[in-house]
Amino acid sequence: MIVCVAVVGHNNNPLYLQSFVDDDNTLKFHYIVHCSLDVIEEKVSNSKRAGVNLNETFLGLLYPTEDYKVFGYMSNTKIKFVLVTTDHDLRDADVRNFFRRLHGAYVDAASNPFHVPGKRITSAAFAERVSNVVKTFGFGAAA
Amino acid sequence: MSGATWEVAESCVDSLNMELVATYYKRLHPTKPELAARRIEAIGYQVGLQLAERYTRDRPRFSDHLESIKFICKDFWAEVFKKQVDNLKTNHKGVFVLQDNRFRWLTRISVDALPLAGAQNESAVAANAVRASQAAGQYLYFPCGLIRGALTNLGVPCGVSAEVTTLPACAFVVRIKV
Numbered sequence: 030m031i032v033c034v035a036v037v038g039h040n041n042n043p044l045y046l047q048s049f050v051d052d053d054n055t056l057k058f059h060y061i062v063h064c065s066l067d068v069i070e071e072k073v074s075n076s077k078r079a080g081v082n083l084n085e086t087f088l089g090l091l092y093p094t095e096d097y098k099v100f101g102y103m104s105n106t107k108i109k110f111v112l113v114t115t116d117h118d119l120r121d122a123d124v125r126n127f128f129r130r131l132h133g134a135y136v137d138a139a140s141n142p143f144h145v146p147g148k149r150i151t152s153a154a155f156a157e158r159v160s161n162v163v164k165t166f167g168f169g170a171a172a
Numbered sequence: 173m174s175g176a177t178w179e180v181a182e183s184c185v186d187s188l189n190m191e192l193v194a195t196y197y198k199r200l201h202p203t204k205p206e207l208a209a210r211r212i213e214a215i216g217y218q219v220g221l222q223l224a225e226r227y228t229r230d231r232p233r234f235s236d237h238l239e240s241i242k243f244i245c246k247d248f249w250a251e252v253f254k255k256q257v258d259n260l261k262t263n264h265k266g267v268f269v270l271q272d273n274r275f276r277w278l279t280r281i282s283v284d285a286l287p288l289a290g291a292q293n294e295s296a297v298a299a300n301a302v303r304a305s306q307a308a309g310q311y312l313y314f315p316c317g318l319i320r321g322a323l324t325n326l327g328v329p330c331g332v333s334a335e336v337t338t339l340p341a342c343a344f345v346v347r348i349k350v
Binding site for chain 2: 073107146
């Protein structure tokens with residue numbers, strides 16, 4: 030089950046964070062996402078040196094915690110997407126597909142003329158797209 | 173929604189750019205052309221930011237500035253102006269010149285020619301060319317902003333200026349800020 034989705038800007042400023050559990054402890058997810066930024070940083074600078082996976086946008090599993098697995102994705106414009114999930118056997122393709130659709134939703138939200146670049150995304154339409162993507166996660170559905 | 177290509181009639185884009193220039197130069201800031209230019213450039217900048225985000229989807233990240241510039245010259249140009257840049261020059265010190273011999277947004281601009289006294293009056297021909305370049309200049313602030321916005325979003329902070337030599341050819345000069 031997906032418990033949290035976050036979008037982080039190119040200066041590591043939070044753009045969007047949504048948790049999908051009832052206890053509403055979003056602060057915990059802020060911590061987890063914040064920790065993951067260091068891992069993303071490391072992965073991105075290392076891939077340049079090692080020459081492996083050739084700057085792919087999908088960064089794979091960032092780190093596992095006791096309860097969660099954290100996945101990352103970084104776009105060409107240094108926008109980071111972070112996914113926190115409780116599932117332990119996820120298919121790579123599903124996660125990739127999830128991030129592709131999330132990125133698509135972000136692109137449309139960023140193209141909203143009322144969205145100020147670098148500020149938090151407040152659009153209700155974006156929130157709906159995200160929860161839609163989360164709901165259909167793992168079913169191989171196309172947006 | 174994702175995956176579908178959205179298209180806009182070219183005549184609409186042309187008209188919009190013309191009206192943008194007319195509104196800012198004649199209506200909003202008739203006495204301050206520099207301010208009007210800056211405003212138009214700022215609008216282009218915002219659009220450029222958004223377009224860069226969209227056009228780099230499903231594409232591996234660029235590793236250096238040159239790759240980003242090449243992306244602008246090829247894919248970005250093809251998306252926005254329906255062709256690629258004709259020539260890319262650089263001094264390897266952060267200045268790039270993007271030469272387009274037939275810039276799409278200038279192809280339908282013409283200037284009332286001054287009456288030519290003689291059939292081979294070269295100075296009058298030259299004067300017409302200068303007037304054409306001046307008139308075209310103000311229509312290039314929007315594309316300048318577009319390029320600057322796209323490059324900035326790709327992590328290449330820069331300044332962009334445009335030069336018109338003979339219509340419809342023009343050159344965009346990108347200066348990377350260090």
